[in-house]
Amino acid sequence: xxxxxxxxxxxxxxxxxxAPEAQRRLAAHLAACPECxxxxxxxxxxxxxxxxxxxxxxxxxxWVEFGESVRRRLAAVPPPHPRLWASAWRWCRGLGGPWxxxxxxAATALGLLLAFGVVRSHRALREAPxxxxxxxxxxxxxxxxxxxxxxxxxxxxxxxxxRLDLLRRLDGSAAxx
Amino acid sequence: MSTxxxxxxxxxxxxxxxxxxxxRVSPADVEVIQRVLEGEAGAFDVLVSRHQQAIFRLSxxxxxxxxxxxxxxxxxxxxAFRSLGSFRRQASFLTWLYRIAMNLCLNHLQATTHEDPAExxxxxxxxxxxxxxxxxxxxxxxxxxxxxxxLPPHQRATLTLRVHQGLSHREIAEVLGxxxxxxxxxxxxxxxxxxxxxxxxxxxx
Numbered sequence: 001x002x003x004x005x006x007x008x009x010x011x012x013x014x015x016x017x018x019a020p021e022a023q024r025r026l027a028a029h030l031a032a033c034p035e036c037x038x039x040x041x042x043x044x045x046x047x048x049x050x051x052x053x054x055x056x057x058x059x060x061x062x063w064v065e066f067g068e069s070v071r072r073r074l075a076a077v078p079p080p081h082p083r084l085w086a087s088a089w090r091w092c093r094g095l096g097g098p099w100x101x102x103x104x105x106a107a108t109a110l111g112l113l114l115a116f117g118v119v120r121s122h123r124a125l126r127e128a129p130x131x132x133x134x135x136x137x138x139x140x141x142x143x144x145x146x147x148x149x150x151x152x153x154x155x156x157x158x159x160x161x162x163r164l165d166l167l168r169r170l171d172g173s174a175a176x177x
Numbered sequence: 178m179s180t181x182x183x184x185x186x187x188x189x190x191x192x193x194x195x196x197x198x199x200x201r202v203s204p205a206d207v208e209v210i211q212r213v214l215e216g217e218a219g220a221f222d223v224l225v226s227r228h229q230q231a232i233f234r235l236s237x238x239x240x241x242x243x244x245x246x247x248x249x250x251x252x253x254x255x256x257a258f259r260s261l262g263s264f265r266r267q268a269s270f271l272t273w274l275y276r277i278a279m280n281l282c283l284n285h286l287q288a289t290t291h292e293d294p295a296e297x298x299x300x301x302x303x304x305x306x307x308x309x310x311x312x313x314x315x316x317x318x319x320x321x322x323x324x325x326x327x328l329p330p331h332q333r334a335t336l337t338l339r340v341h342q343g344l345s346h347r348e349i350a351e352v353l354g355x356x357x358x359x360x361x362x363x364x365x366x367x368x369x370x371x372x373x374x375x376x377x378x379x380x381x382x
Contacts, residue, residue: 012365017346039372042379046371049321050340055234056243063229066247070225070254079218080261 003029007036011043206270213261225254228271232278238337239282241326249285253278276352279334286330317378324374328367335363
């Protein structure tokens with residue numbers, strides 16, 4: 001009985017889908033088992049009869065009208081364009097044997113570089129302080145160098161001293177003259 | 178539209194399937210699609226006239242109604258035109274068209290079920306079909322047609338794609354957007370249900 005169950009499952013598969021060994025086992029079983037042979041005959045009849053069921057065969061005029069109707073409807077539809085991903089996929093598939101791997105590798109590397117660049121610039125933009133903060137930081141920096149400011153007078157005096165030195169030298173040279 | 182005259186002319190039983198060969202990748206289809214995408218929208222006519230019969234028959238086998246089948250087939254072509262840019266060319270164009278048409282058929286069946294439960298409860302396709310076509314069938318064919326119409330939509334879809342369009346289980350799974358195992362299970366259930374019907378008919382004879 002177990003064999004009959006297996007055979008009936010095989011009967012539902014198409015002949016070209018069965019392995020040669022299964023085909024031989026099936027034929028041997030059907031020759032010996034009238035019940036399964038009847039089942040096989042019925043299943044064959046189901047498929048043959050279903051395939052032969054009539055369908056309408058419209059005349060040429062029907063198809064003329066059909067085509068015109070489709071054309072009218074298509075006239076109102078924007079023309080189709082290849083989608084970007086579909087074109088890219090076709091391009092990849094269309095690449096010849098030796099070039100496929102290097103081209104795909106180059107495309108992947110380029111993609112990664114672009115992605116890295118985008119991420120970095122995004123991060124840099126996100127981390128960039130606003131203009132107010134920059135001004136404040138500048139002020140703070142100056143504030144931290146208050147000692148320079150404190151000695152600013154002295155620096156001015158240094159300038160004076162330099163000028164005095166120059167004046168002295170000029171004075172000296174005039175006196176000598 | 179009066180379909181009575183030509184409904185009598187019934188397609189001869191196909192030797193194998195409607196379009197098993199056509200379901201494979203056709204380089205000619207790909208060339209036409211390329212032309213359409215490059216701006217020659219009129220080239221789409223070639224695809225319509227090439228596949229209109231297959232799509233109409235598929236829709237008819239699902240709906241059992243000529244007007245519905247015609248409308249669904251036209252909708253399928255319009256939808257295919259709109260989405261042509263996303264068509265991936267490693268698949269067959271016809272299989273892709275089947276997917277669009279089958280989705281429309283399943284939506285139509287769902288809507289019909291929702292709108293008119295009484296009609297679905299009856300599940301007698303001959304009620305909606307031209308009576309002349311019904312006359313051409315013998316009792317077994319009529320019983321078989323009724324049994325097919327009574328199948329759950331996904332089983333009917335699987336049976337149609339397998340028996341009439343000659344698609345493999347893998348292709349059926351692609352069309353219906355399900356696992357290959359599910360497609361197989363649907364086919365097995367459908368064939369078993371029809372076999373039971375046919376066996377019951379044989380026993381009463």
